[in-house]
Amino acid sequence: MPARYPFTLRAHARRLGRPASLLAIATLAAGTLAACGGVSNGGGSSTGTASATAAASAAPTGITGDTLTLQFNEPVSTNPALEGTSESDVVFGAIDYDSLIYQLGNGQYVPDLATSWSYAPGSKNEVFNLTLRQNVHFSDGSLLTASSVVNSLEYFAKADGPQAGYLATLASAKATGTYTVQLTFSAPEPDLPFLLSQYQDIGQIIGPTGLANPKTLTTTSDGTGPYVLSAAQSVANSQYVFTLNSHYWNPAAVHYKQVVVKVITDATTALSAAESGQVDALLSLPSSAQQSAKSGNLTTFAQPFSIASLILMGRSDPKSPLSNLKVREAINDAVDRSALAQGLGGGNSVPTDEFAIPGTTGYDPAAASTYSYNVATAKSLLAQAGYAGGFKLAVLDTLALDANGDIGAALKTELAAVGIDVTITETPSPAQFIPAALSKQYDAVIWPLSQNGAGFPYAIQFAMAPFTNAFGTTSTELNSLMATAGALSGSAASAAYEKVDDYLTDNAWFVPLFSLGATLAVAPGVANVQAPSVDNTTIDPVAPIASLSWYPSSS
Amino acid sequence: MLRYLLRRLLLSIPLLFVVSILTFIMVAIVPGDPAVRILGAGHTAAQYQALDQKLGLTAPIGVQYWHWVDGVLHGTLGTSLFTNQTVTSELAQRLPTTIWLVIGATLVTVVAGVALGLASAVWRGPLGRVVDAASWITFAVPNFWLGLILVEFIAVKARLLPSIGYVPLGQDPGGWLRSLILPVVTLSAVGVTGIAKQTRDAMAEVLSREFIAALRMAGLSRRSLLLRHALRNAAIPIVTAAGLFSIAMLGGTILVEQVFVLPGMGSLVVQAASDHDLPVIEGAVLYFTLIVIALNLLIDLSYAWLNPRVRVTA
Numbered sequence: 001m002p003a004r005y006p007f008t009l010r011a012h013a014r015r016l017g018r019p020a021s022l023l024a025i026a027t028l029a030a031g032t033l034a035a036c037g038g039v040s041n042g043g044g045s046s047t048g049t050a051s052a053t054a055a056a057s058a059a060p061t062g063i064t065g066d067t068l069t070l071q072f073n074e075p076v077s078t079n080p081a082l083e084g085t086s087e088s089d090v091v092f093g094a095i096d097y098d099s100l101i102y103q104l105g106n107g108q109y110v111p112d113l114a115t116s117w118s119y120a121p122g123s124k125n126e127v128f129n130l131t132l133r134q135n136v137h138f139s140d141g142s143l144l145t146a147s148s149v150v151n152s153l154e155y156f157a158k159a160d161g162p163q164a165g166y167l168a169t170l171a172s173a174k175a176t177g178t179y180t181v182q183l184t185f186s187a188p189e190p191d192l193p194f195l196l197s198q199y200q201d202i203g204q205i206i207g208p209t210g211l212a213n214p215k216t217l218t219t220t221s222d223g224t225g226p227y228v229l230s231a232a233q234s235v236a237n238s239q240y241v242f243t244l245n246s247h248y249w250n251p252a253a254v255h256y257k258q259v260v261v262k263v264i265t266d267a268t269t270a271l272s273a274a275e276s277g278q279v280d281a282l283l284s285l286p287s288s289a290q291q292s293a294k295s296g297n298l299t300t301f302a303q304p305f306s307i308a309s310l311i312l313m314g315r316s317d318p319k320s321p322l323s324n325l326k327v328r329e330a331i332n333d334a335v336d337r338s339a340l341a342q343g344l345g346g347g348n349s350v351p352t353d354e355f356a357i358p359g360t361t362g363y364d365p366a367a368a369s370t371y372s373y374n375v376a377t378a379k380s381l382l383a384q385a386g387y388a389g390g391f392k393l394a395v396l397d398t399l400a401l402d403a404n405g406d407i408g409a410a411l412k413t414e415l416a417a418v419g420i421d422v423t424i425t426e427t428p429s430p431a432q433f434i435p436a437a438l439s440k441q442y443d444a445v446i447w448p449l450s451q452n453g454a455g456f457p458y459a460i461q462f463a464m465a466p467f468t469n470a471f472g473t474t475s476t477e478l479n480s481l482m483a484t485a486g487a488l489s490g491s492a493a494s495a496a497y498e499k500v501d502d503y504l505t506d507n508a509w510f511v512p513l514f515s516l517g518a519t520l521a522v523a524p525g526v527a528n529v530q531a532p533s534v535d536n537t538t539i540d541p542v543a544p545i546a547s548l549s550w551y552p553s554s555s
Numbered sequence: 556m557l558r559y560l561l562r563r564l565l566l567s568i569p570l571l572f573v574v575s576i577l578t579f580i581m582v583a584i585v586p587g588d589p590a591v592r593i594l595g596a597g598h599t600a601a602q603y604q605a606l607d608q609k610l611g612l613t614a615p616i617g618v619q620y621w622h623w624v625d626g627v628l629h630g631t632l633g634t635s636l637f638t639n640q641t642v643t644s645e646l647a648q649r650l651p652t653t654i655w656l657v658i659g660a661t662l663v664t665v666v667a668g669v670a671l672g673l674a675s676a677v678w679r680g681p682l683g684r685v686v687d688a689a690s691w692i693t694f695a696v697p698n699f700w701l702g703l704i705l706v707e708f709i710a711v712k713a714r715l716l717p718s719i720g721y722v723p724l725g726q727d728p729g730g731w732l733r734s735l736i737l738p739v740v741t742l743s744a745v746g747v748t749g750i751a752k753q754t755r756d757a758m759a760e761v762l763s764r765e766f767i768a769a770l771r772m773a774g775l776s777r778r779s780l781l782l783r784h785a786l787r788n789a790a791i792p793i794v795t796a797a798g799l800f801s802i803a804m805l806g807g808t809i810l811v812e813q814v815f816v817l818p819g820m821g822s823l824v825v826q827a828a829s830d831h832d833l834p835v836i837e838g839a840v841l842y843f844t845l846i847v848i849a850l851n852l853l854i855d856l857s858y859a860w861l862n863p864r865v866r867v868t869a
Contacts, residue, residue: 074826076593077637162595218639235648236638237826238818239720262720264816268703269719273816276710276718430596431587431831438600466599 059528061252065552068256068526068541071264071273071282074237078229079217080201081159091283095242095259095542096139097204097223100130100149102544103197105532112544113144113205113224117193124487125188130196132179137247138207139221139228146175152205153183159214163201188486190493191457198540226254226542238263253544255551274298274523281529281541281550282521293521301531302519306448307352308344308407310335310395310511311463314443316471321391322443328508330381332371334418335411341514344406349514355449355459355504357515362456362497367505378418390419396442397426398433407446407513437467449512456497457486463510478503527553560852567848571841578840579620579833587831589636610636612833623837632841633834635827642838645823650842652721652819653808655731657846659739661801664746669793671747672754673781676762686755690748698807702741702814709737719816738815742807746800753796757789764788790861798854802847 075092077083083093102112113133120127136144150173157167169185176182183192196203210222218236221229227242234240240261248254262279264270273279275296285293285300293300312328314320321327337351353371356363382388393415397408408424415422425442427433437445447468450459460482464473481503485496504510522529528550541550590606607613611622626633632642675683693701710718716737722730761767762785770780808821816822820839827835 076595077639079639082593082639162593215639235818236635236640236645238649238816238822262816264719266813269706269814269816272703272706272711273719276706276714278717278719429587429829431591434591434596435588435600435603465596467596 059547059549060255060551061546063251063254063257065256067258067260068281068550069260069262069279070541071270071279071284072261073265073284074263075240076162077218078221078240079159079161079214080204080206080223081156081163081214081217082161083163083201091261092240093201093204094198094225094540095261096221096225096227096229096245097206098136098225098544099198099200099203100132100196100205101193101203103194103199104548105530105540107532109193109197110545112198113149113203114196117196119192119489120182125190125192125489126185128183128185128189128192129176130181130183132181133249134179136224136249138209138224139245139247140207140209141247142208144205144207144224145178146181148207149173149181149205150175151208151211153202155206155211155214156202161201166195166200166202188483190486190489194458224249226250227259250544250546253542253546253549255546255549259541271296271298271521274521277523277525280523280526285519285521290519290521298521298523299529300519300521301529302517305450305515305517307357307450307515308340308349308402308513309447309449310411310513311445311447311449311468312443312509312511313437313445313468313470313473315507315509316469316473317440317443320443320471321385321387321393324385324387325508326381326385327387328511329371330378330385330418331415331420332508332511333374333381334378334420335414335511335513336373337513338373340407340410344410345514345516349516351514352512353505354501354512355463355510356456356497356501357450360450361494362459362501364498364501364505367502370505371508375417382418382420387419390421392421392423393444394442395422395424395444395446396433396437397424397446398428398430399426400429400433401448402446411446434467438470440470442470448516449510456500457482460500473509475503475507525553526550559855563852563855564848570848571844574840574844575623575837576620578837579616579623582828582831582833582836583616585831589831589833592830593637619833623834627841632838635835636832637830642834645835646820646838646842649818649820649823651723652817653805653812653821655724655735656738656742656808656811656817656819657801657804659735660743660746660804660807661797663739663743664750664800664804665797667743667747668750668797669754669786671751672793673758673786675751675755676758677781683755686748686751690752693744693748696744697810698741698744699810699814701744702737702811705737705741706814721815721817721819734817738811738817741814742804742811745807746797746804749800750793750796754789754793757792758785761785761789787861791858794854794857794861798850798857801850805843805846805850 070091072091075083078092080093080097098113100112100114101117102110104110111133113136114130115133117128117130119125120129130149132144132146132149138144138148142148153167153170153173157164157170169187169189171184171186172182174182174184189195194200198204204223206217207222207224210217216222219229219231219234224245224247226245226248228245230241230243233243240263242259242261244254244257262273264273264279265284267285270279270282270285271292274282274293275298282293282298290300310331312322312331314322315328317323332353337353341349341351350358352358352368354363354367358365358368379388382390395408395411397405399405402408405424405426408426412422412424425436427436433445436442437447445468449463460478463469478500481496481500485493485500488496528548530548540548543549588603588607589610589612590603594603594606604613611619614622623633632646634641635645638645671686675686706718709715716733718737720734722734724731758781767780767785770784775784808819809825810821811817812819812821813825820842823835824839824843826832827839
């Protein structure tokens, strides 16, 4: 059975190493405000209603444009059950598959295929009930019912795709009525609204024709979304053309006749395509191209995303100096996060020594200064641990995430100042990095933390994946703290996750360095693009609500 | 002649085997695991290995190769590890773009190159020096860089032609032509000046022969002398060079298709190689090899057409 909470390598590889723009600071602040205002982004939301509010009132209803052309990297698959996670789902999944729940850019959840949802009272987040929208049809013409949802979820569980792990604890999926579904899990699943949103795949419901012959889902689609993947006009890994779904339940929310996704991996080529009017939005833009995008009359957007970090895997290896807490604390004190953020984050990143990104569930402002840059303190801690003369530290890095090995080189210099002799092994991509990390030959790896806008359990799983926890660290206390938090909701859950954040910070399993943002650029012809204020969400060109979908600025 | 062709075709079979074996070995020794890309990062080594096993990637390389050969002999090239589409259908989607690109670039290379070379041979002087200089420059300039320059000035600044994408001929002939102009110019730049220089040199050599002087004294028109007699005699080295440039252009499509985001074989190979998608790599290499073999045969046939003595000896 696959592990839970996998993520898309390409998406992440693209995003890390990309400093946030000034807009990221603004959106970061907005995210903080949203969190303070009680908006849940996965950690504690437990119920939803049909009271979605329009974000923009001037949006047109119905089609006003011909083609919306987007740039992105190639998908893992166009079959939602074999697709990755995060933005790749939005670009290649949400265009043709409606999800059960829709997450707004501020983290709130609003109805999509499900009009309401809630955890069963007293179920400790283990039983989840959904009521479905009526009179919704798949692109094959068949009616969406509770059985469709059950069949789709069961297919996801057995398809063995990257997201099958999300359903590892699903004990049963039952149609309790024609339009009501009950999901029962064997353990608390506090993040179901997020997992069933457009940012993951399992909530994207596949129709009966697609389920009967899943191979067809790699060339066409069978969802309830506004568009259908056109097999005739698409070329795998080059261009994906989505044409109108004549059965779509809310035509008012559809503003373009078709959506085209062009696979362009080179930033210069992508910028030229946008500047020459052939692409309307670049959904993957490296930081180095931001200035070019702005001078090319494109508007850039940014949002918080992840934390550049050194993960101390040797904490559970008795032979490693990292098994000593004082050594791990010393390393945390030996790095100048502000300088790193300014130098490597492009000056727009925020230095942090915590597991959670500021503004997200679990972030504890009180723990923000647990570690401060102090070489003398670091040396003293190393001496107390019996390493006054320093030691050798083998670190694994990947150039796909650490452009030019800059983070690795900076850490090597900073740790040398306290006597730690770092040897960096660079791998070109995660495909080489992961097997090497699993080999247990490295005490530490340079790899990002977080994505905890998706929920704290997601972030924990992200940080404790087998290849970032090669020596198999386990903690009864951590498990207990997580179990307690997982069974709570709202502010009680947030407070409980802060304790988890404190535990991880105090035990120094990681060396968080600075936050990073993700960006995109949009041509002047597109209106209604709204930057998300929480991490792990992607700017979404289509939506089940007319006021949220992009539309031509001339309309 | 037919026997000659059959012999050439039979000789190409071992060549195909050698190329496919070398490709298999090269892909095997390059680090990378398709399972990591398919499953994502949050899995154990055992889970990656299980998927590798399911995909047949844990078998000895000889066994994997035999499975592939068995598939080829049964008319299938396997299935892509990532798109789950058959390799033949993926290649069928990509082949027309590359074929049109290479045909277009070859036509431009031959027509423009021969015209420039002829003019240079006839008028000599400054034009000859210009051809020389241009050929050195185009040999030195990487075609992807030239492509980027063309995109910046022709597509982005002037907005005269599209910077990316391919329009199928059947969908919109005008759009098809527009989508191919910049890639064809980029791909053919080296060939045009190369053929021009080759034509100029070959023509100069032929024009200095005695039979040309005799024909000139017999009162043949300048046009007839140049095109019917001199050019035909100078054609074999020109055709050889054009054939070699066409084969080189096939390799050039890999970069040009990346620059102009064309859904062709070149971009497919790049993607498949980075993904370790062995069935697609093998299929694409097989197609490329077949195209090269076909081009070589065409060159040989053109020799026979241009020089009757070749027909006799063949």
